Amino acid sequence: MTLEPKRPLTLRDVSDASGVSEMTVSRVLRNRGDVSDRTRAKVLAAAKELGYVPNKIAGALASNRVNLVAVIIPSLSNMVFPEVLTGINSVLEETDLQPVVGVTDYLPEKEEKVLYEMLSWRPSGVIIAGLEHSDAARAMLRAASIPVVEIMDTDGRPVDAMVGISHRRAGREMAQAILKAGYRHIGFMGTKMPLDHRARKRFEGFTEVLGKNGVEIEDRDFYSGGSALAKGREMTQAMLERSPDLDFLYYSNDMIGAGGLLYLIDKGIDVPGQIGLAGFNGVELLQGLPRQLATMDACRAEIGRKAAEIIIASLDETADPVERQLTLSPTISYGDTLKRW
Amino acid sequence: MTLEPKRPLTLRDVSDASGVSEMTVSRVLRNRGDVSDRTRAKVLAAAKELGYVPNKIAGALASNRVNLVAVIIPSLSNMVFPEVLTGINSVLEETDLQPVVGVTDYLPEKEEKVLYEMLSWRPSGVIIAGLEHSDAARAMLRAASIPVVEIMDTDGRPVDAMVGISHRRAGREMAQAILKAGYRHIGFMGTKMPLDHRARKRFEGFTEVLGKNGVEIEDRDFYSGGSALAKGREMTQAMLERSPDLDFLYYSNDMIGAGGLLYLIDKGIDVPGQIGLAGFNGVELLQGLPRQLATMDACRAEIGRKAAEIIIASLDETADPVERQLTLSPTISYGDTLKRW
DNA sequence: ATGAAAGCGCTAACAA
DNA sequence: TTGTTAGCGCTTTCAT
Numbered sequence: 001m002t003l004e005p006k007r008p009l010t011l012r013d014v015s016d017a018s019g020v021s022e023m024t025v026s027r028v029l030r031n032r033g034d035v036s037d038r039t040r041a042k043v044l045a046a047a048k049e050l051g052y053v054p055n056k057i058a059g060a061l062a063s064n065r066v067n068l069v070a071v072i073i074p075s076l077s078n079m080v081f082p083e084v085l086t087g088i089n090s091v092l093e094e095t096d097l098q099p100v101v102g103v104t105d106y107l108p109e110k111e112e113k114v115l116y117e118m119l120s121w122r123p124s125g126v127i128i129a130g131l132e133h134s135d136a137a138r139a140m141l142r143a144a145s146i147p148v149v150e151i152m153d154t155d156g157r158p159v160d161a162m163v164g165i166s167h168r169r170a171g172r173e174m175a176q177a178i179l180k181a182g183y184r185h186i187g188f189m190g191t192k193m194p195l196d197h198r199a200r201k202r203f204e205g206f207t208e209v210l211g212k213n214g215v216e217i218e219d220r221d222f223y224s225g226g227s228a229l230a231k232g233r234e235m236t237q238a239m240l241e242r243s244p245d246l247d248f249l250y251y252s253n254d255m256i257g258a259g260g261l262l263y264l265i266d267k268g269i270d271v272p273g274q275i276g277l278a279g280f281n282g283v284e285l286l287q288g289l290p291r292q293l294a295t296m297d298a299c300r301a302e303i304g305r306k307a308a309e310i311i312i313a314s315l316d317e318t319a320d321p322v323e324r325q326l327t328l329s330p331t332i333s334y335g336d337t338l339k340r341w
Numbered sequence: 342m343t344l345e346p347k348r349p350l351t352l353r354d355v356s357d358a359s360g361v362s363e364m365t366v367s368r369v370l371r372n373r374g375d376v377s378d379r380t381r382a383k384v385l386a387a388a389k390e391l392g393y394v395p396n397k398i399a400g401a402l403a404s405n406r407v408n409l410v411a412v413i414i415p416s417l418s419n420m421v422f423p424e425v426l427t428g429i430n431s432v433l434e435e436t437d438l439q440p441v442v443g444v445t446d447y448l449p450e451k452e453e454k455v456l457y458e459m460l461s462w463r464p465s466g467v468i469i470a471g472l473e474h475s476d477a478a479r480a481m482l483r484a485a486s487i488p489v490v491e492i493m494d495t496d497g498r499p500v501d502a503m504v505g506i507s508h509r510r511a512g513r514e515m516a517q518a519i520l521k522a523g524y525r526h527i528g529f530m531g532t533k534m535p536l537d538h539r540a541r542k543r544f545e546g547f548t549e550v551l552g553k554n555g556v557e558i559e560d561r562d563f564y565s566g567g568s569a570l571a572k573g574r575e576m577t578q579a580m581l582e583r584s585p586d587l588d589f590l591y592y593s594n595d596m597i598g599a600g601g602l603l604y605l606i607d608k609g610i611d612v613p614g615q616i617g618l619a620g621f622n623g624v625e626l627l628q629g630l631p632r633q634l635a636t637m638d639a640c641r642a643e644i645g646r647k648a649a650e651i652i653i654a655s656l657d658e659t660a661d662p663v664e665r666q667l668t669l670s671p672t673i674s675y676g677d678t679l680k681r682w
Numbered sequence: 683a684t685g686a687a688a689g690c691g692c693t694a695a696c697a698a
Numbered sequence: 699t700t701g702t703t704a705g706c707g708c709t710t711t712c713a714t
Contacts, residue, residue, distance in 0.1 A: 011708065023709085032709095053457060053461050055706090055708070057462060058690090058708035062690055062707075063710080076417065077427065082423065103430070120395050139392055230629030286570065288570030376700085395692085399690070399691030399706090400692050402693090402705095403694075
């Protein structure tokens with residue numbers, strides 16, 4: 001064992017060590033083309049012995065192929081997105097494609113930057129949350145000439161493919177369920193996030209149906225930062241002190257809804273008799289609360305799986321065509337906090 | 342506008358469009374070397390006009406530099422890891438380094454595979470959870486000749502640098518606090534994860550101190566899958582029916598602890614008088630519960646930040662040297678479920 | 683079944 | 699300040 005200056009190993013090193021040409025070594029390592037068993041064995045032994053790790057940069061440049069799929073999402077702290085990732089992963093795992101995650105923090109400028117960075121690695125496809133992007137971002141997506149799947153939301157026109165739910169419709173359906181159950185004095189709590197277009201669309205759908213039925217949101221409040229559970233508790237308390245006549249609270253996500261629910265239980269208030277509650281997302285996490293919050297499943301894992309399938313199908317000429325504009329249907333679960341009519 | 346066969350743009354195209362040599366275009370786009378303002382403007386205009394996105398693959402191959410940092414973690418569903426990522430991000434954001442995340446699902450074989458994939462992109466550094474890796478993985482890490490920071494845990498010897506807490510010690514300290522508070526009949530609940538070495542070490546430290554004080558765990562139970570909150574509730578109920586004499590329940594994570602706490606509150610059991618409780622992690626999420634679970638902060642964001650700083654310092658010859666073996670000290674928070682002595 | 687040559691798109695190093 | 703040349707480590711293509 002001689003000490004050489006540290007330099008990553010190359011195909012050349014394996015070639016030298018095994019006495020086989022670089023080209024054949026390359027074939028063995030990629031399982032391409034016909035190679036005799038004897039040669040293959042020699043090469044594999046040498047590669048393992050040396051601890052050779054192929055250089056994908058060079059490989060990608062030469063072959064013009066990159067097995068990466070860019071996945072661009074607003075956040076990792078909101079459990080919704082890790083769940084989508086899990087769905088994407090479960091499908092890509094069976095291929096040689098690798099997801100690479102970029103986070104935008106809900107900021108359009110950051111989205112643009114992250115997208116630029118990722119596209120500069122020439123990925124094979126892009127999965128990106130939402131339909132709202134800057135013009136520059138949309139231009140990049142189009143110019144990349146690779147499959148692009150916009151996920152989560154289907155209220156709008158995609159650059160290429162899309163999979164998600166209609167948040168506007170989700171808001172409408174929840175409003176209908178609430179009205180049917182007989183509630184009329186409704187308060188709303190959500191995140192202070194003008195850039196969360198999906199939350200905005202749910203809210204718009206929600207107020208639209210209320211409005212058509214002559215009902216208006218009587219109180220509303222928005223928070224930012226901090227523990228959602230704690231915020232839900234505090235905001236609920238504050239809102240009920242301010243507007244004691246409310247008979248329903250609609251929360252833009254399950255975590256603050258759960259905070260509200262715990263507060264009401266604490267106070268001994270009759271839920272859903274005196275006050276009804278509903279959130280959004282269907283986060284599994286909350287099973288185990290004393291009572292189940294009414295909510296609506298956002299089909300997160302399914303969205304991830306479908307998006308990955310669309311990418312795969314787009315890349316494979318021989319594959320059966322798949323639906324490229326897919327709207328999933330979330331279902332309401334009434335839990336214990338929304339009266340059934 | 343003529344329709345050409347779709348082909349990604351190259352430096353060459355920008356060079357042609359601007360009448361400036363490829364080399365100078367390259368310099369402009371990277372802000373390297375002296376370029377006249379006039380030339381720079383011409384180039385930037387042409388690049389923007391065309392919508393040129395540089396090809397990092399070619400750039401990386403030529404310059405032998407890749408601005409990626411591989412981050413390898415067991416899971417994204419456990420909030421702990423997204424929080425570490427946030428810490429890493431917050432520091433890397435101020436450099437041109439980009440984290441790239443790989444997930445191992447707590448499986449050594451998968452860790453090995455993910456590591457291999459990531460190293461084949463020749464990243465500038467690696468941040469990897471835990472100190473336990475297969476021999477092959479450790480060999481790869483060493484052979485890569487790049488900074489490697491092992492995070493979360495410091496009970497063991499790192500390949501290169503490490504940042505984390507001593508989980509064994511965390512377990513010991515919690516045991517001491519519990520004994521000092523006077524509890525003697527202790528039950529334990531955790532995840533059924535033989536491969537979660539940190540949970541194992543906490544448990545070992547915990548039982549070690551109990552043992553030295555003549556106390557033994559009187560009942561234990563492990564779960565896998567499902568909603569942690571719900572599991573905590575169910576397991577707590579089952580354990581107390583089985584072992585009604587217990588006066589303390591130690592949970593391997595805060596989520597199941599919270600489930601247990603909610604169950605006990607529901608039952609009207611006196612916490613921490615009749616039964617004390619403690620978890621681990623200090624998840625912010627749980628603020629907002631009716632009562633605060635005793636827990637121990639795992640310093641997640643701090644670990645992420647420090648790890649990123651070590652990578653940066655290792656890459657920058659001129660930087661001040663930083664501590665490369667860093668053990669942070671978690672602190673107990675007693676909350677409302679562990680008596681102070 | 684194996685090898686040799688060319689070149690992927692960029693940047694380091696040097697020349698002008 | 700700008701341009702030229704020679705590769706980075708691999709794969710494609712074509713020859714043997």
